Amino acid sequence: MPDVDSSLFALGELPGIPEKIDAARAALTQLRWHEALRRRIPEAAAESRVRGAQASAALEGANIPVEVVRDVMRGAAQWPTDPDPVELVARGAVQATAESEHVRGLVGTAPLQALARLHVAAAGHLLETEQVGRPRRDEEGSAEFTDLGPAPAPAEVSARLDALSQVLTADPAVPALVVAAIAHAEVATVRPFLRGNGIVARALARAVVQARGLDPTGVAVLEAGHAAQGGPAYLGALAAYSTGSPQGLGLWLEHCADSLVAAARAGEQVCDAVRAGRLT
Template identity: 40%
Template sequence: MTIPVRPGAGRPDTGRAGAARRDPLGPLLDLPGVRDAADAARAGIDRLLTHRVLRRESAGVSSESALRGARASAALEGVDVPLADLRAGQVGDPVVQGALRSSLALGSMVDTWSRAPGQVLARLHVLAAADLTDRAALGRPGPHAAPRLGGLSALVAGGTEVPAVVLAALVHGELAALAPFGVADGIVARAAGRLTGIARGLDPKAVSVPEVGFVELGREAYAAALAGYATGAPEGVAAWLVHCCRATELGAREGLAICESLLRG
């Protein structure tokens, strides 16, 4: 998909506000099902953010969310491990460890993401692929990726005001389809998508688990939706955006489950 870019300063997620005709991504909201799916995802996150546990235990919920998100992201790569083993530090698989490092580091990248997205993507790749490729290749996207990464970075830096869940889906889809690094691109793409939702105000406390939503929808459905997005056809892009919104909605439910488990002690 070719991303048109215009200069301009973005604002945190404001739902439908700002999706004007001038916005390069505004037309995405008019694709079949996208606006309703984005609204449902936003409503799901809003329900999660009002849970009373978050008034005193948001850090604990966020930590557990990061752990579950890392496990789910690795599962989407074909490495599925028990959550209890991961929590106990008994999993040494390099894919899982890369997903865990990336997930746990997102909080430190929120402020930098909109200012220097390329720098953050390089750092995410270093974390995700540290045990999977040569050291010299870490954080270095291939030359084929430069034009699309440039367009994506401009959008992340403020070139659009579409709802955060839509931008997060676009970031995720672009990186996964483009595979700029050649190794651990899926881990990086999901981490960057999640980071977009955090930084743009969709889930500022980082307590939802969208990666779990993707697992619940199924690996085959995830791969099919991503393949549709990669074609650039409007119906494929729409299906991917709706898929991501649905995963975000399910990820909010996973966050609620974490809150309830902490409430029960």
């Protein structure tokens, strides 16, 4: 990917995108000033991860009550010893969303290491040990996101991951929304792993918006922002991105910007619940 920084800056200047970026930044700045965040950021951020994990699982078709996710994430409950398929997917979403907090310092310095750690969290319980934390090899495919067409061959995956590393280490002046959106879409559409690509993509985006200072508190519920627009809209925007056209890229960036505005609203609901003591 020649001159990645210039390409990313250009994406941020596509028609209508600067205004969308400004709207998302304003929504997240407003969230940062919520009264509950004066002294209770860790509590609000933890609840954001709870709701984010629940929404990420739901986007995979694994609907599970937020109360169950909250109890698991705070250590008050454990997954069943014989989990069903829904619980297996939800467990991956919970673990990857939690891990996003620990890799945010790596996404801009050792991006492939961050990606591997997120995959271990998302799919370590679903795959053989030798298949976890590394890209697909040889004739390995991925049956995920089939609506986007066949997954790229493993030989192409390597080149795309190299390009993704350049995106994640781009100039700090590149809008964080652009970096997070492209990173998210690359993982989802390239499908570098056998399983868990969507969950990893959303956890990676969460880490990026924190690491790049767009949501430094980690209270915005990024995953709920995507879920708020509905699964078909999410897949449709990813499909538009996969065309590689300026129109398709712009549609995906618009979707991500609108998702961040919705994520900020969901974060405000978290803050209201924290302030009112409504979390159990």
